[in-house]
Every structure is written in C-alpha cells, then in structure tokens.
Amino acid sequence: MANYKNHVLVCSGTGCRASQGEEIVLNLEAEIEKNGLGEEVQVVRTGCFGFCEKGPVVKMIPDNTFYVQVTPEDASDLVSEHLVKGRQVERLLFTDPETKEKVADSKKMGFYKKQIRLALRNCGFINPENIHEYIARDGYAALGKAFTMKPEEVIQEIIDSGLRGRGGGGFPTGLKWDITRKVQAEQKYVVCNADEGDPGAFMDRSILEGDPHSVLESMAINGYCTGATKGLIYIRAEYPLAINRLKIAIEQARELGLLGTDILGSGFDFDVEIRYGAGAFVCGEETSLIHSMEGHRGEPTVKPPFPSESGYKGMPTNVNNVETYANIPVILLEGAKYFASIGTEKSKGTKVFALAGKVNNVGLIEVPMGITLREVIFDIGGGIKDGKKFKSVQTGGPSGGCLTEKHLDIPIDYDNLLASGSMMGSGGMIVMDEDDCMVSVAKFYLDFTVEESCGKCAPCRIGNKRLYEMLDKISEGKATEADLGRLRNLANVIKDTSLCGLGQTSPNPVLSTMDNFRDEYLAHVKDKKCPAGQCKSLLQYVIDAEPCIGCTACVRVCPVDAISGEKKQPHTINQETCIKCGACMDKCKFKAISIQ
Amino acid sequence: MADITLDADKVEELKAVCVKFNHDGGELINVLHAAQIIFGYLPAEVQVIVAEGLNVSIAHVYGVVTFYSFFTMTPKGEHPISICMGTACYVRGAEKVLDEFNKLLGTKTGETTPDGKFSVSSLRCVGACGLAPVVTVGEKVYGRVAAADVKGILAEYGA
Numbered sequence: 115m116a117n118y119k120n121h122v123l124v125c126s127g128t129g130c131r132a133s134q135g136e137e138i139v140l141n142l143e144a145e146i147e148k149n150g151l152g153e154e155v156q157v158v159r160t161g162c163f164g165f166c167e168k169g170p171v172v173k174m175i176p177d178n179t180f181y182v183q184v185t186p187e188d189a190s191d192l193v194s195e196h197l198v199k200g201r202q203v204e205r206l207l208f209t210d211p212e213t214k215e216k217v218a219d220s221k222k223m224g225f226y227k228k229q230i231r232l233a234l235r236n237c238g239f240i241n242p243e244n245i246h247e248y249i250a251r252d253g254y255a256a257l258g259k260a261f262t263m264k265p266e267e268v269i270q271e272i273i274d275s276g277l278r279g280r281g282g283g284g285f286p287t288g289l290k291w292d293i294t295r296k297v298q299a300e301q302k303y304v305v306c307n308a309d310e311g312d313p314g315a316f317m318d319r320s321i322l323e324g325d326p327h328s329v330l331e332s333m334a335i336n337g338y339c340t341g342a343t344k345g346l347i348y349i350r351a352e353y354p355l356a357i358n359r360l361k362i363a364i365e366q367a368r369e370l371g372l373l374g375t376d377i378l379g380s381g382f383d384f385d386v387e388i389r390y391g392a393g394a395f396v397c398g399e400e401t402s403l404i405h406s407m408e409g410h411r412g413e414p415t416v417k418p419p420f421p422s423e424s425g426y427k428g429m430p431t432n433v434n435n436v437e438t439y440a441n442i443p444v445i446l447l448e449g450a451k452y453f454a455s456i457g458t459e460k461s462k463g464t465k466v467f468a469l470a471g472k473v474n475n476v477g478l479i480e481v482p483m484g485i486t487l488r489e490v491i492f493d494i495g496g497g498i499k500d501g502k503k504f505k506s507v508q509t510g511g512p513s514g515g516c517l518t519e520k521h522l523d524i525p526i527d528y529d530n531l532l533a534s535g536s537m538m539g540s541g542g543m544i545v546m547d548e549d550d551c552m553v554s555v556a557k558f559y560l561d562f563t564v565e566e567s568c569g570k571c572a573p574c575r576i577g578n579k580r581l582y583e584m585l586d587k588i589s590e591g592k593a594t595e596a597d598l599g600r601l602r603n604l605a606n607v608i609k610d611t612s613l614c615g616l617g618q619t620s621p622n623p624v625l626s627t628m629d630n631f632r633d634e635y636l637a638h639v640k641d642k643k644c645p646a647g648q649c650k651s652l653l654q655y656v657i658d659a660e661p662c663i664g665c666t667a668c669v670r671v672c673p674v675d676a677i678s679g680e681k682k683q684p685h686t687i688n689q690e691t692c693i694k695c696g697a698c699m700d701k702c703k704f705k706a707i708s709i710q
Numbered sequence: 711m712a713d714i715t716l717d718a719d720k721v722e723e724l725k726a727v728c729v730k731f732n733h734d735g736g737e738l739i740n741v742l743h744a745a746q747i748i749f750g751y752l753p754a755e756v757q758v759i760v761a762e763g764l765n766v767s768i769a770h771v772y773g774v775v776t777f778y779s780f781f782t783m784t785p786k787g788e789h790p791i792s793i794c795m796g797t798a799c800y801v802r803g804a805e806k807v808l809d810e811f812n813k814l815l816g817t818k819t820g821e822t823t824p825d826g827k828f829s830v831s832s833l834r835c836v837g838a839c840g841l842a843p844v845v846t847v848g849e850k851v852y853g854r855v856a857a858a859d860v861k862g863i864l865a866e867y868g869a
Binding site for chain 2: 128129131133166310311312313314315316319351352389390392393394395406408410427468470471476477508542544546550555558559
C-alpha cells in the first residue's frame with residue numbers, strides 16, 4: 115500500500131455532494147497530479163462531517179486544517195498553497211461569528227466544542243468504501259471481542275451500559291436482545307431499521323453513508339448474542355448513496371470473511387441482506403416494517419406479541435435502529451462503564467441530533483445526554499438566523515412536540531423530553547423563529563400524519579383528518595374558542611385509542627402547541643389575527659399612501675385586478691377580491707405594501 | 711382505462727426479475743422497485759405481470775402499489791421535479807417554491823405537464839437539511855432554492 119504523507123478528506127455525504135462535492139474531489143485529484151504529488155497525497159471521500167451549513171467541507175490531514183464552503187474552483191489554491199507551499203488558504207477558513215477571527219481547527223469551533231462523537235466516530239474520518247480504513251480504527255475488533263465472551267456476558271455489558279433504543283421509543287437495548295436470545299426457535303433474524311422517515315432527521319443516512327461497517331459489525335454481534343444467522347437492513351429507497359455504500363460494505367466484509375460462514379474461525383455464521391422501503395412513514399414502526407419486508411402493505415399489528423418473540427416470518431426478530439447499532443462497538447471496546455459515565459441517570463451515552471430550521475449552524479451533531487436545548491441551539495447551533503428571536507424548537511418529528519423558551523434549560527434526555535410534552539424521537543430538531551406560526555406548524559405535521567396514516571385503525575385514519583380540518587378552520591379564522599376544547603378532546607382520544615405509535619403520538623404537535631402557545635391560538639380564534647403573519651386568510655395586504663408614487667407596477671402584476679388607483683396617485687387594494695398572493699408586495703420598489 | 715401495449719423486451723426483463731427472485735411473493739416490494747426502474751411507472755398491465763410472476767393476487771399487488779408513495783401508476787415527466795416538504799425545508803419557505811413551480815408550469819402537485827416534459831411532486835425529506843429548501847430535478851439536487859430561482863431552474867431544462 116502506498117505511504118501517503120498527506121490526506122485530503124472531502125465530505126461526500128448527500129448534502130455536500132449536492133453542492134458539487136464530487137467535482138471538488140476530481141479537481142483536487144487533477145491538481146495533485148499536475149503538481150506531481152500523486153505519490154504523496156491521497157484524496158479521500160468521507161462520510162458527513164456534520165457541519166452541513168458550511169459545506170462542502172474539506173479537511174487536511176495531518177495538520178487538521180478545516181476548510182469550509184469549498185467550490186471546485188478552489189481546488190487549485192488548496193493544492194498549490196496548502197499542499198505545495200504549506201500555507202493555509204485563509205479565505206476558505208471558518209470565520210468565528212463572534213470574534214470574526216479565522217479558525218482552522220474544528221475542535222476550536224463553537225459547533226464542535228461541546229460534541230462527543232461516539233456513534234459518528236468515523237463519519238468524516240474514514241473512507242466508507244474501504245473496509246481497511248474501518249479496521250484500522252478498531253473496526254470488527256468488538257466482534258472479535260464478543261466471540262471471546264459468552265452471549266449472556268455481551269448482553270449484560272450492553273444492559274450495564276444503559277443504552278436505550280435511538281429510534282424513538284427508548285426501550286433498553288440490552289433487554290431487547292435478551293428477550294430475543296431467550297426465545298427458542300429454528301431461525302431468528304436481526305433487523306436494522308433504516309427507514310428514517312422523520313422529516314428533518316438524517317442521522318441514520320449519515321451513519322450508513324459515513325460508517326456502514328459499524329452497523330454490519332453490530333448486527334453480527336447481535337446475531338452471535340441472540341442466535342440469529344440472518345440480518346436484514348430495511349432502508350428507504352430515497353437514500354441511493356447510503357444503499358450503494360452498504361452494498362459495497364457487505365461485499366467487502368464477505369470477502370474478508372467478516373460476514374458469511376465461520377466468521378473469524380468462531381464457527382458462527384451470519385450474513386446480511388438489504389430490503390428496500392418504498393416511502394411509507396409508518397414502516398418505521400417495527401411491526402409495520404416487518405410486514406413490509408414480507409412484501410405486504412406496511413400496516414402495524416397489535417403488540418404483544420413483540421417482534422422479539424414473533425417477528426419476520428413469525429420468527430423471533432431483533433429490530434434496532436441504525437444509531438443504536440452504531441453505539442454497540444464503542445460499548446464493547448471502551449466498556450459499559452465508560453459509556454454509562456456519559457449522560458443522565460436514566461439516559462446514558464450520547465444522542466445524534468439533526469439540527470435544522472432557522473438556526474445559524476444547520477448540521478448533524480452528537481452531544482452527551484443531559485445537555486440543554488439552550489447549549490444545542492445557541493452554542494452549537496450558533497443562535498437564530500438573521501438575528502431573529504427564538505420561538506420554539508420541535509423535537510421528535512411528527513410524533514414530538516414544540517418546546518419553548520421555558521424549556522431551554524432542561525437537560526435533554528428521554529424522560530425530560532417526554533415530561534415536557536415532546537419526545538426524543540429519532541433526533542430531529544427543528545428550530546423556529548418569531549416568523550413561524552404555531553398553528554400552521556401543527557397543521558403542517560397533521561397534514562403529514564393524515565397522508566402517512568396507513569388507514570388500518572379508525573382513530574388515526576378518521577381522527578387525524580378531523581384534527582387537520584379543525585386546525586384549518588382555525589387558520590382560516592372561522593373557529594371559535596369552543597373549537598379549541600373540541601380540538602383538545604379529539605387529540606386525547608386519538609392518543610388513547612390508536613393502534614400503533616404513529617396515531618398514539620400524532621396529536622403531540624397539536625397538544626404541545628396548544629399548551630405552550632395558547633395565546634397564539636386565542637389570537638386566531640378570538641381576534642382573527644395571525645401574530646406571525648403566516649395564515650393567509652387572516653392577513654391583509656395594505657398600501658401605505660405615503661411611499662406609494664402611483665407607478666402602477668402592482669396593478670399590472672395583480673392576477674385578480676384587485677388594485678385600483680389613478681396614475682401617480684396612491685393606490686388601494688380591494689380586500690374582497692384580493693387573493694393574498696403577495697405578488698404586489700414583491701413587485702413594489704418603494705416598500706409601500708405591507709401585511710397587516 | 712385505455713389498454714396500453716408494453717414493450718416486449720421490457721416485459722421479458724420483468725419476467726426475468728421474477729425468476730431471479732424465485733417467484734417468491736415475499737419479494738414483491740423488491741420486484742416492484744425493479745419493475746418501476748424498467749417501465750418508469752407501474753400501470754395495471756405491469757401489475758398483472760408481477761402478480762402472475764410471483765403467484766399472488768392482482769389485488770394484493772395493487773394494494774401494495776397504492777400503499778407506498780414511492781410507487782406511481784402514472785408516468786412521470788421527462789424531468790421529474792420534486793420539492794422537499796420536510797420540516798426543515800418547510801420552515802425555510804419550500805411551500806412558496808412549490809407554488810412557483812406549479813404557477814409557472816400550470817400544474818398541480820402530482821401532475822405532469824401536457825407535453826410530458828415536467829412533473830411536479832413533493833417529497834418528504836431527502837436528508838439534505840443543510841441545503842433547505844431543496845429541489846431535485848431528476849438526479850440533480852438544487853439547494854437553498856428561493857421562489858425567484860425557479861424560473862432559472864426550469865430554463866436549464868428548456869422550459
């Protein structure tokens with residue numbers, strides 16, 4: 115193998131690829147060749163660095179210089195300056211928003227300072243398409259170690275670590291494994307749930323794209339512990355890059371005998387297959403997922419029996435989420451004690467969050483349990499975009515709730531989030547500012563639930579539709595205060611009576627916004643006003659007579675001829691005909707049109 | 711429903727897929743994925759072939775096809791446009807972008823233009839939230855799209 119002096123790591127996650135990441139790699143390789151450095155410098159396509167806001171990211175090894183927002187045109191400077199002359203390309207360094215100083219070391223950036231990367235340990239560090247790079251980072255050592263222990267001992271280690279399911283429910287992982295182990299059956303299965311359906315969550319995709327072997331290794335460890343010899347990864351078809359990297363990883367693991375028969379001479383057989391999702395949110399629920407893998411509609415069934423007892427093809431099936439698996443090698447290699455030393459009393463270790471929305475640093479972060487929302491949003495996230503005011507943060511996706519200012523200092527863990535009316539979910543975290551209307555946000559999530567409800571049970575199928583209609587009525591300004599009571603009642607009924615997790619949690623966005631933003635709901639029903647200025651029906655476009663010079667530009671652009679007025683005289687908008695499209699406001703050069 | 715004639719080569723290709731999966735009904739979703747790649751969409755005629763190839767009822771195939779949003783029974787446009795309506799994109803103004811595409815193309819979400827050139831659909835999170843709002847045209851991903859950019863994007867495809 116060639117002995118390279120320098121490595122140039124280029125983020126090749128979905129986000130950075132969409133911003134010409136691949137062109138950057140090709141240009142870098144061409145420049146390196148041109149400068150005769152082909153023998154000394156290697157360009158590596160890595161998984162996600164997490165700092166998506168500033169992508170595409172390029173990192174230089176060994177000196178750890180971290181370049182942000184790189185374009186393909188920058189390749190020549192990076193090579194001729196950094197690699198040839200040894201000078202940092204200042205203009206591509208990260209600028210600290212507070213001190214305005216350039217920062218070259220990612221460890222000194224606010225975004226990375228408070229992070230502990232366990233599940234993401236290899237993302238942005240190794241080439242996910244090369245198994246040797248994973249092995250060099252102690253890859254498959256945990257599997258080797260597991261073989262020297264009894265299955266019960268491995269499971270005890272995981273129970274002791276306190277690891278809980280990272281897909282949302284938070285069920286103790288070790289216990290789940292133990293249940294599957296104890297059931298007697300001819301064939302058992304290990305399933306990896308990679309049907310990441312929460313809009314705004316992308317940690318599973320990033321782990322599979324950046325470190326696919328960690329998932330394969332953990333599935334094999336699970337197989338050894340539970341007695342399963344077949345692994346299945348259920349992944350969204352919308353993730354082509356992750357699928358491709360998984361396929362490569364499976365192939366390479368088979369070639370090295372890390373999957374297949376008699377792995378590492380242990381006498382243990384295990385292999386993994388990929389199954390594709392087809393765009394159904396409910397398939398994140400484990401019974402639905404299993405039905406989907408069997409070729410059926412992804413409808414849930416009542417638990418018990420739990421999949422651990424009767425799952426895929428009626429056999430005991432251990433289902434864990436991608437991030438849960440990614441933590442297993444760390445626990446086995448570093449010890450349960452180390453893992454349990456991080457986090458809160460009942461939530462151990464770290465959690466990966468996909469930080470998105472109106473926050474300065476959008477990206478993928480991994481933080482210790484027990485960190486506060488304030489630290490995540492303001493220290494790591496860099497605060498709210500465009501200097502606006504923080505209003506709410508939505509955690510847990512369509513099943514979670516909207517938290518507010520008063521929740522900012524609560525330590526984040528499974529139980530605290532639940533007690534605050536939200537949930538951990540898979541770790542989506544969407545930040546909202548003063549311009550977001552909470553009724554609209556609740557409506558947005560309900561719209562999602564209505565579309566994704568599988569239709570099997572009535573509370574979810576019919577109830578959520580009615581909830582949506584009630585929210586629509588509120589945002590149209592046609593609801594009364596009494597409707598708010600009905601909204602709450604129905605939401606509680608759906609929660610209590612739905613068959614699966616989807617319906618049992620779908621009213622959360624409604625209930626949490628009603629609890630935390632009651633004034634805003636009241637403004638909609640009593641004053642018929644939308645304080646955030648989002649609900650179209652409650653808005654009025656008005657022309658201010660003073661700045662209006664009567665240029666008639668708005669008259670010409672109005673699709674319904676709602677604007678009238680003499681040339682060079684102030685114009686007016688007929689509120690009866692106005693459809694509130696906003697075209698006039700976009701067109702007006704004199705800022706004479708405003709929303710009231 | 712007007713009968714359509716399927717390309718004989720493609721039909722053979724699909725039948726071969728059913729053989730590859732051992733006529734196993736449990737592989738239905740995998741087979742439908744392959745069928746959609748071959749034909750571009752899953753009209754009733756294709757579903758019949760799949761049902762026969764896997765020894766399952768046509769109703770079962772139809773039930774699965776209509777359950778999953780990834781499967782479509784109408785052909786997509788030559789340039790399928792998808793606007794991400796995940797939460798991150800939504801709060802950064804994806805709805806306005808979607809409206810602008812529909813306005814300029816004269817379509818409704820889920821429709822294809824009469825000339826078959828463009829189809830507009832919304833999708834749930836491509837996981838590139840750092841680039842919100844995100845639009846994909848075919849395989850190409852556009853990040854941080856504003857309503858004002860829509861005209862330019864369409865122009866790239868000769869609209």
